[in-house]
Amino acid sequence: MSASDTPFERAGDPYLVGRTRDWVSTGAGRGYVHATGHGEGGPASKRVIVGYGFWIFLLSDIVMFSAFFAAHAVLQTATAGGPSGRELFNWWSIVAQTAFLLVSSFTCGLSAVATEARHHLWTQVALLVTGLFGLAFLVLEGRDFANMVMQGAGPDRSAFLSSLFAVVGLHGLHVSAGLLWLGTMMAQVFVKGFRPDILRRLVCFNLFWHALDIIWVALFTVVYLIGLGR
Amino acid sequence: MSHETDTRDPGDLGPGFMDAAEVTVREGITRYVMGFVLASALTAASFYVLSTSLIWGPGIPVALVVLAIAQMGVHLVFFLHITTAPDNTNNVLALAFGVLIVALLIAGSLWIMDNLNQNMMSMPQMMQMQR
Numbered sequence: 309m310s311a312s313d314t315p316f317e318r319a320g321d322p323y324l325v326g327r328t329r330d331w332v333s334t335g336a337g338r339g340y341v342h343a344t345g346h347g348e349g350g351p352a353s354k355r356v357i358v359g360y361g362f363w364i365f366l367l368s369d370i371v372m373f374s375a376f377f378a379a380h381a382v383l384q385t386a387t388a389g390g391p392s393g394r395e396l397f398n399w400w401s402i403v404a405q406t407a408f409l410l411v412s413s414f415t416c417g418l419s420a421v422a423t424e425a426r427h428h429l430w431t432q433v434a435l436l437v438t439g440l441f442g443l444a445f446l447v448l449e450g451r452d453f454a455n456m457v458m459q460g461a462g463p464d465r466s467a468f469l470s471s472l473f474a475v476v477g478l479h480g481l482h483v484s485a486g487l488l489w490l491g492t493m494m495a496q497v498f499v500k501g502f503r504p505d506i507l508r509r510l511v512c513f514n515l516f517w518h519a520l521d522i523i524w525v526a527l528f529t530v531v532y533l534i535g536l537g538r
Numbered sequence: 539m540s541h542e543t544d545t546r547d548p549g550d551l552g553p554g555f556m557d558a559a560e561v562t563v564r565e566g567i568t569r570y571v572m573g574f575v576l577a578s579a580l581t582a583a584s585f586y587v588l589s590t591s592l593i594w595g596p597g598i599p600v601a602l603v604v605l606a607i608a609q610m611g612v613h614l615v616f617f618l619h620i621t622t623a624p625d626n627t628n629n630v631l632a633l634a635f636g637v638l639i640v641a642l643l644i645a646g647s648l649w650i651m652d653n654l655n656q657n658m659m660s661m662p663q664m665m666q667m668q669r
Contacts, residue, residue, distance in 0.1 A: 363629055367636035374640040378647035406581055410574070417570035417617055425563050518617040522610050525581075529606035533588050534599050 355508055362512040366519045369482075373523055376478055377530060380471040384535060388466035393535030396461055398452060402532045405448050406524065409483075412441035413521040420514050426502055432494060438517065439490045442483055449480050472531060479527055482520055489513055573616025580609040 384393070419434030453473070456462065463473035493506075493513050500506050561569075584605045587593060593601055614620045620629055 360628055360632075364632055367632055370636055371639050371643070374643045378644045381644065382647055382651040403585060406585075410577055410581065413613070413617060414570060414574040417573070418567065421563055421566040421570065424561075424566060515618060518613060521617070522613045525606050525609050525613065529584060529602050533584060533602050536588060537598050537602075 354504075355511070358508045359511055359515070362515055366515060370519070370523065373475070373478065373526075376471070376475040377526065380475045380531060383467040383471040384538060386467040388468075390466040390469065391459070391461050392468070393472075393532070393538060396456055396459070397532055397536055398455070399536075401448050401452050402528060405445050406528050408441045408445040408448070409521050409524050412438045412445070413518055415441065416514055416517045420510070423502065423507065423510055428497070428501075431497060435490060435494050435497075439487055439494075442487050442490070442517075446480060446483055446487070449476065453477075472535075475531060476527065479520070479523055482523070486513075486517055486520055489516065569616055573612055576612045576616065577609055580605050580612065584609075 415434050415437045419431050419438060422430035422434055453476075456469075461469055463470045490513065493510060496506050496509070584602055587598060587601050587605065614633070620626060620633060622630065
């Protein structure tokens with residue numbers, strides 16, 4: 309055993325050639341055990357890097373949403389003589405949409421637990437339930453939009469309604485994209501199994517779906533509940 | 539890679555991971571159930587605040603915003619697994635920067651537009667000028 313093989317020496321240079329003692333290979337990537345964001349210990353595993361990169365994307369997505377939220381907050385009272393939120397919003401539909409999205413976020417979390425246990429059936433079941441609740445959410449939202457347009461309260465009626473359709477519609481588009489992604493992931497888990505790259509994609513999908521629910525929390529509070537109070 | 543195996547890496551954590559080596563299936567589910575119960579309670583409170591007369595009218599939006607921020611915190615901790623643990627430092631720093639930008643954007647927009655509204659001439663005055 310050479311001198312550079314002692315723990316003290318190995319901790320010194322993470323890039324030391326032949327430094328293989330705490331190099332690990334996991335189900336979703338390889339890297340150093342101690343590479344956990346301390347700024348030491350060499351390159352982190354691919355799984356950590358992918359999760360971090362996707363987290364940065366989600367934050368930039370949230371920054372984009374905040375611009376839409378700011379526009380809506382500014383224009384919430386600019387009804388131009390048209391209907392206000394108090395006259396338009398359907399209380400029980402908002403309650404149901406909120407409940408559906410929260411339950412789907414919960415079942416999405418359960419699918420992550422099933423994936424960690426490497427259990428195919430429960431992963432698929434949890435993902436399917438997640439997708440069905442997401443679909444129910446979209447159907448209710450589409451119905452609300454259709455009702456408003458039929459009443460003559462479409463996005464062209466007032467600045468308030470333009471910003472409302474923009475911010476709620478943008479979230480709806482994200483949910484639609486999430487559903488497509490979810491279907492793709494179910495197919496990939498079915499065909500390819502829990503391969504490292506599939507596991508990383510599942511992690512990213514989970515993050516995306518939970519982030520959508522966080523945005524919905526801001527949305528039902530700012531757009532619907534505060535809008536109903538105006 | 540073909541030689542990648544299925545073993546866990548105890549220090550390998552990022553956002554969305556519940557798989558620190560010691561977390562079992564039962565603990566993982568318990569965590570999501572706790573998050574779900576807390577989030578449901580906060581959502582119910584938000585909807586209740588609007589329908590009750592317990593809170594002074596102008597205070598309702600403030601109460602709603604506080605409840606929403608609390609619920610986002612619950613989602614971040616229990617669903618996205620953003621914690622203050624050392625292995626999460628990078629994620630927390632990125633989150634802090636995101637929150638800073640969002641706060642500047644929203645508070646700045648509201649402040650500037652409110653100021654413009656107050657300084658803008660009212661419609662009757664405008665008509666008089668055009669005469």
